[in-house]
Amino acid sequence: MKCLTYAESEAWFASFGAKINEHRHILFSDPTKKERRIFLPNLALDPSTGLDTFSSRLVDWLPNGCNRMLWLSNWENHRSIIFFETVRHAYKEYRHIIEAPGHLFESSAWDRMDYESRTPDDEREDAILSGLFLLAICFNWNADLITPNRDYITLYDNSIMFGSLDDSRIEEAYTLTRKWDLKFQEQGR
Numbered sequence: 001m002k003c004l005t006y007a008e009s010e011a012w013f014a015s016f017g018a019k020i021n022e023h024r025h026i027l028f029s030d031p032t033k034k035e036r037r038i039f040l041p042n043l044a045l046d047p048s049t050g051l052d053t054f055s056s057r058l059v060d061w062l063p064n065g066c067n068r069m070l071w072l073s074n075w076e077n078h079r080s081i082i083f084f085e086t087v088r089h090a091y092k093e094y095r096h097i098i099e100a101p102g103h104l105f106e107s108s109a110w111d112r113m114d115y116e117s118r119t120p121d122d123e124r125e126d127a128i129l130s131g132l133f134l135l136a137i138c139f140n141w142n143a144d145l146i147t148p149n150r151d152y153i154t155l156y157d158n159s160i161m162f163g164s165l166d167d168s169r170i171e172e173a174y175t176l177t178r179k180w181d182l183k184f185q186e187q188g189r
Contacts, residue, residue, distance in 0.1 A: 001128055003093045004102030009071060012104065016148040024073035024101075026144050026152070055134035057176055058153055059126060059145070061162070063169070066147035070103040070132055074142035084135055087128070105129050 004012060010020055017029045062068055075081060081097060093100065108122045118126070129145075136143040136155055146152040151169055154161040162173040 001088075001091050001093075001125065002104045002106075003088060003091070003095065003100035004069075004104055005095075005100050006102075009069070009102035012067075012069060012102065013146075016150070018146070018150075020071075025142075026071060026073075026146060026154075028150060051137070052130070052134060054180055055137060056126075056130045057179075058160075059130045059133060061153070061169075061172060061176055062145065062147050062151055063149060065107050066149055066151075067107050068105045068129065069144070069146050070105070070129060070136070071144045071146065072097060072101045072103075072136065072141060073144065075136075075139065076141070080135070080139040080141075084132070084139075087132065087135070091128075103129075103132060 006020070013019055013026060018026050019029060021027050059068075075084075075097060085097060088094075088103075105125050105128075108119075108125070133143070133145055135141075137160075140158055141155065142157070143155045144152055145154075149165070151164045151166070152162070154163070162170065164170055164173075
């Protein structure tokens with residue numbers, strides 16, 4: 001994991017035609033590409049149903065071989081920030097979230113469903129990303145988990161949204177969410 005400043009994150013997003021708007025949300029600049037989204041309003045997950053597994057499956061939903069960015073756009077609760085930043089300290093990142101809100105996880109060649117092929121470094125990076133995303137879910141923060149090919153998961157106002165240009169990726173998202181009995185609706189764009 002590498003933490004990026006606002007300007008560094010802006011440059012990373014710009015490399016594939018995305019930008020950060022005035023509310024710190026991610027927007028794609030090419031509206032001609034047909035994107036499908038599913039939206040899970042009023043996310044209510046029971047921790048006893050494997051919330052850690054759910055977070056890991058969300059991270060695994062992203063495609064192989066892509067860098068992944070966890071972008072925090074809004075966070076609250078001072079104690080939660082301290083806990084989140086303490087996790088970042090393991091990577092020698094001592095800046096506050098406001099100074100470096102982007103969390104870049106570099107690509108790896110492992111197959112996301114072949115757990116035997118992952119190296120210890122792959123395993124660690126994936127665990128850190130899943131854990132940080134789990135914290136964002138639990139703290140009810142606004143965040144995006146996004147790849148340069150425009151597959152993304154957005155947390156916003158106690159909801160989750162999946163987006164992709166690839167219909168098969170959306171079908172995978174439906175399958176994933178059904179395992180947790182989550183109610184969803186499709187949104188066109």
